[in-house]
Amino acid sequence: MDPEEVAPLLEELRSRPFLNGRYDAFQDEPSTWTAIPERAARCLESMRRREHPVAAVIRGIPIDDEAIGATPLDWSDPTFRQRTQHLELLAVAFATSLGEAFAWDRQQDGRVVHDVFPIKEHADQQINSASTMRITWHVEDAFHPHRPDYVMLLCLRNPQRAATTFSLADDWDLPDHVVDELFTPQFRQLPDISHSIDVAETEPRALLFGDRRHPYVCGDPYYLSPVDERLQAVLNQWYSEVERTMRDMVLCPGDLLILDNYRAVHGRAPFEALYDGRDRWLKRLCVSRDLRRSAAAWVQGNRRLLDSTALASTAVVNA
Numbered sequence: 001m002d003p004e005e006v007a008p009l010l011e012e013l014r015s016r017p018f019l020n021g022r023y024d025a026f027q028d029e030p031s032t033w034t035a036i037p038e039r040a041a042r043c044l045e046s047m048r049r050r051e052h053p054v055a056a057v058i059r060g061i062p063i064d065d066e067a068i069g070a071t072p073l074d075w076s077d078p079t080f081r082q083r084t085q086h087l088e089l090l091a092v093a094f095a096t097s098l099g100e101a102f103a104w105d106r107q108q109d110g111r112v113v114h115d116v117f118p119i120k121e122h123a124d125q126q127i128n129s130a131s132t133m134r135i136t137w138h139v140e141d142a143f144h145p146h147r148p149d150y151v152m153l154l155c156l157r158n159p160q161r162a163a164t165t166f167s168l169a170d171d172w173d174l175p176d177h178v179v180d181e182l183f184t185p186q187f188r189q190l191p192d193i194s195h196s197i198d199v200a201e202t203e204p205r206a207l208l209f210g211d212r213r214h215p216y217v218c219g220d221p222y223y224l225s226p227v228d229e230r231l232q233a234v235l236n237q238w239y240s241e242v243e244r245t246m247r248d249m250v251l252c253p254g255d256l257l258i259l260d261n262y263r264a265v266h267g268r269a270p271f272e273a274l275y276d277g278r279d280r281w282l283k284r285l286c287v288s289r290d291l292r293r294s295a296a297a298w299v300q301g302n303r304r305l306l307d308s309t310a311l312a313s314t315a316v317v318n319a
């Protein structure tokens with residue numbers, strides 16, 4: 001994308017008052033979904049309507065490195081949100097070509113756009129604010145029936161050139177008996193720690209579903225266990241195949257990566273954080289094709305704010 005194409009929209013978005021991550025009114029404005037450059041809109045429309053491509057990157061979103069200021073070190077100084085709101089709104093505008101950007105009430109204060117940057121205390125945890133710890137590949141929010149259909153990552157800076165990794169389900173070549181097992185509901189998926197939920201027990205689920213020739217995937221191996229030890233060998237075969245087909249993408253400032261969260265898994269390579277205000281910094285959005293499916297989880301009638309504890313199974317919540 002030519003940066004010139006999006007510059008007037010970005011300029012207009014810069015003049016918006018601070019909305020503090022509550023973007024409902026903005027998402028409801030008709031101009032939101034008509035304003036984005038045509039070629040990008042076509043690509044997103046193709047992702048939604050044809051389910052192809054499964055992963056796409058839109059390049060050339062102008063990032064003013066000085067104006068966005070320092071990469072935050074933690075959540076204590078919220079001014080970074082004001083400095084980057086126009087970029088968040090732009091990402092939300094792109095998301096409207098795919099569906100609706102939504103928030104989880106227990107993640108990042110219920111904000112629609114998440115910040116991804118390294119936090120010292122999390123360096124070796126399995127969370128997106130880690131650094132030396134690899135984020136093992138996963139489907140985003142795999143534990144939840146209302147997980148996003150798409151994940152969008154907008155890169156503000158990435159001096160470490162840490163790669164985002166992803167693998168497409170269509171690339172997997174697995175023996176029939178492995179596919180059969182993965183299509184059978186016999187795997188328990190617990191929530192990842194970013195949701196701060198303790199689920200004692202979950203219903204066993206299938207990891208692949210839908211059309212056998214072009215399956216959908218749902219799983220986060222780090223928080224996954226089979227109902228029967230015998231299935232570990234099946235999981236290992238699947239894991240190797242995902243590793244074999246894994247691609248690396250080093251996002252550069254102004255790159256917007258869009259991943260189909262039903263047809264691809266993703267993760268992130270480890271990197272060395274410096275905590276010097278210049279570290280890697282991304283904005284992340286979860287996008288749903290259809291918010292009606294999640295009505296039982298809407299928080300106080302807000303269709304774009306989901307209660308992640310509203311699961312089919314019984315959830316025990318850590319306060």
Ligand SMILES: O=C(O)CCC(=O)C(=O)O
Pocket residue numbers: 116128135140153163164165266267268282284
């Ligand atoms: O940092 C990245 O490139 C991706 C991290 C990730 O998996 C996420 O934020 O959902």
Ligand SMILES: [Fe+2]
Pocket residue numbers: 138139140266267
């Ligand atoms: Fe992720």
